Amino acid sequence: MFALNFFKRVISKSTATTQKQLIRKMSEEIPKMQKAAVFEEIGGPITIKEIPVPECGPGDILVKILYSGVCHTDLHVWLGDFPVETKCPLVGGHEGAGVVVKAGANVTNFKVGDYAGIKWINSTCLACEQCKRGFETTCTLAVNSGLGVNGTFQQYCIGKATEAAPLPKDIDLAKAAPILCAGVTVYKALRESNVYSGQIVAITGAGGGLGSLAIQYAKAMGLRVMAIDMAEKEEHCKKLGAEFFVDPIKAGDNLIKTIKDLTDGGPHAVINIATSDKPIAQACEYVRTKGTVVLVSLPKDGKVNADVFWMVFRAITIKGSYVGTRQDADEALDFLKRGLIDFPYEILPLEALPSVYDRMRKGQISGRVVLDLWK
Secondary structure, eight states, X not given: OHHHHHHHHHHHHHHHHHHHHHHHGGGSOOOSEEEEEEESSTTOOEEEEEEXXXXXXXXXXXXXXXXXXXXXXXXXXXXXXXXXXXXXXXXXXXXXXXXXEEEOTTOOSOOTTOEEEEOSEEEOOSOSHHHHTTOGGGOTTOXXXXXXXXXXXXXXXXXXXXXXXEEOTTSOHHHHGGGGTHHHHHHHHHHHTTOOTTOEEEEETTTSHHHHHHHHHHHHTTOEEEEESOGGGHHHHHHHTOSEEEOHHHHGGGHHHHHHHHTTSOXXXXXXXXXXXXXXXXXXXXXXXXXXXXXXXXXXXXXXOOOHHHHHHTTOEEEEOOSOOHHHHHHHHHHHHTTOOOOOEEEEEGGGHHHHHHHHHTTOOOSEEEEETTO
16 A cells, blocks of 8 residues: 555656646747647557647637546547547547647637646537537537547647636646546536435446546545446455445356345446446346436447336436536536545556557556656
8 A cells, every 4th residue: 555655646746747847838839730649540540640730719729738538438439439420530539638828819718828628528509409508518519529620639639618627727637637528427427326425326347447436426425336347356446435346247147136235225326337238237127226327338339228117117217427517527626626536547658549449448447547648
């Protein structure tokens, strides 16, 4: 434990030093070209190359990206797993934290020198029914970073000022980056689960990046956590605050009974982060009567297979939860600022992105990977 804490302090000190050095260079002239990770076709090679720095529109900010988290969604986009058009060539990424180096003529909420985050929702219309009701994440004209426009795996990134997240000046930008998608996504999912302090929430795929953050947010919200993942993730999950742990492989056909026995009737809610269909069907069986199953992960061609009779008879709610609003992002970041979220992460150079994707596909990442765009 001493070694782990020492390691965290060294990373934190090193990150803070790098952050200050990069910000000192902020006053330098914005270059014409920049380094980026680009793929020319779905599933094709990811190349680190020089591309033009994007132009800033009247309602945009140009952010010098210091750090970008790597999200499972980025992997899905690269592999073409989503039933939406992906235009190539493309720069992925949507968890970018950095410094505003240019603001458009119509921007009033950011100025040069401010810290800002580029999120999955890059821009919205703010005029459709969804936006007017405060649900801008389901805006009919929303544009996504790293899907509809080039994302944060580049040194300079454009974002609509009304959607970009303001970041406190005293925050660690490397740690803030994953909050911009992973953190706000699990925070929103926990809120959508309608559980109360002291109740039990189960998290499938709990040992990965999203799961690690979900455990931390759940604990900070006063919930009791059941982590569901492979045996090698048990120590990791319990260190983050999980009270219960279940290995679905070891439990086998007794998984439903095992979970119900451990929780005296089943968890009050399930946050499904595991990237396959089976855990969803199982969650619908073991969740407590009148409980909620929240779907977060996006398994390719995934389907919900639930027994309608028992869903009705036990009054089970199954719902999707899709990232978070601007207010959700502010709240999720505030948990980090107050020291309630302290997840494990590793910092790697942009060139490591292909190997990170490979590790993701093999389930070999515990915690979160953050790319340093200036290494």
